[in-house]
Amino acid sequence: MSATLSPALPETVAVIGGGTMGAGIVQQFLACGSSAVLVEATEEAARAGRERVAAGLARARELGKLAVEPADCLERLVTVLDAAQIPAAAGLVVEAVPERADLKAAVLAAAERAVGQGAVLATNTSSLSVSELAAVLSRPGRFLGMHFFNPVPASKLVEIVRAPETDPEVVEAARGWARALGKTEVVVRDAPGFATSRLGVALGLEAIRMVEEEVASPADIDTAMELGYRHPMGPLRLTDLVGLDVRLAIAEYLAAELGERFEPPQLLRRMVAEGRLGRKSGQGFHTWDEE
Template sequence: MTLGRVLVVGAGQMGAGIAQVVAASGREVLLRDAFPGAVERGLATIERSLAKLHEKGGPDPATVLARITPVEALGEADLMIEAIVEQADAKKELFRAADEALPAGAILASNTSSIPITELAAVTSRPERVIGMHFFNPVPVLALVEVIRADQTSDETAEAIVALAHELGKTPAEANDFPGFVSNRILMPFINEAAYALMEGVAEPEAIDTVAKLGFAHPIGPLALADLIGLDTCVAIMDVLHAGLGDPKYAPCPLLRRHVAAGRLGRKSGRGFYEYG
């Protein structure tokens, strides 16, 4: 199965990174985002990222950027990779529209970090061609791609996406369609417990993160990582885990909910567990 032209929907932090690595592999990329100015901001992010990588021997930025075309409509593509907001209804609406707009043989993939792929597949007429393709932030740097098969996903679709991940220079890890898949089923309780440790006065944020970095050899502490992911996204993922698995251990820490309610979303808002300039 040839996946030569890829439509990336969502030009935020994740979508821009996905567009960059796909274009760097030599493929044509169509980049779409419904929010005014989002594609332009995404392209600027890609340009900065490529410039940094070029200093370390990476590809020519102009060559990669020339393969990315902003589009307003869901156009002709062999593959769509969705990277919009982590809300089930918004994703389902997009998958319905993409199912109508893209060629019958096209694969529809989601970069969701928690929403069941089976639910997204069910709203299309091609459920066997729907799959999860969960990248990790920052996409140009981190090697992992979690490949999640819906109940309906065909072997052919899964094999094509695993092969694509390898061609993008990534390492695919296949998972079945459970809430949170593998990564967030493990990661979110870790972040949540760190938030409880802070809320209960066990230690200050810097100490909690230092324990994880020096004691567990993690490159970044759980609270700083939550700020990078976005505290609102963390809460959304935990809500999916809690609802899907029915275990109270997945319920978001009250401190996380308070921070989100106060607009303290992490790096993207300038303040989360830490403050950012």
């Protein structure tokens, strides 16, 4: 393995997208010693992304999970407004923009043009084809999926998705980086929904059907899975946390790729149309006003 692909974290990492997931990824790399470049489309979005990172670092410090002062981490964070401004020295670029293949492809192609030949590009997609995204790149062997989970600092998992084009040494480097971030990695072949989204969405959709059929209340369905199967969070509460609109989009994609067993229930479609999106709107299968 070349020095560029050391299992030690890259000195400089770029993250495209400063929403909840992107900010969490930035926070984790900063906490583990890397410098980070956060790419956002506007000054306002960049400022909001930086504030999310700062708030996350402050919470981690309060909980005793950050050994250094948040200000020391933030000194290693810069924001830019275009993927073309990512420094050539960045060893890893993680794309964390919304689940639109065209948008992801565009920012990944721009990032590839900005960085050096040895850099690795990764997508945080939870369901889209890594191989199809690789098709827009001139160096597809340096590209793979690194699917982080929300909230990134607390989650223990990184799902590494290898496309047929991905070089084996890139997969091994990503495994080392996941461990250096304090995570456990799983490696899966590029397939619709990978391992986590495919199973998680299947469970979540069936739970929604149970609500639709009045089998049990959302609270009781979640409690059944938490206590009966030791799930840390029930499938409906998790759907609220992910966002009903996000879960609907993934379900529609999986239904198109894998068949009608992933067809979204009408209840899910209706709740999204009504703006009941879960935690981010304050109301989903649960009420989040006080959380």
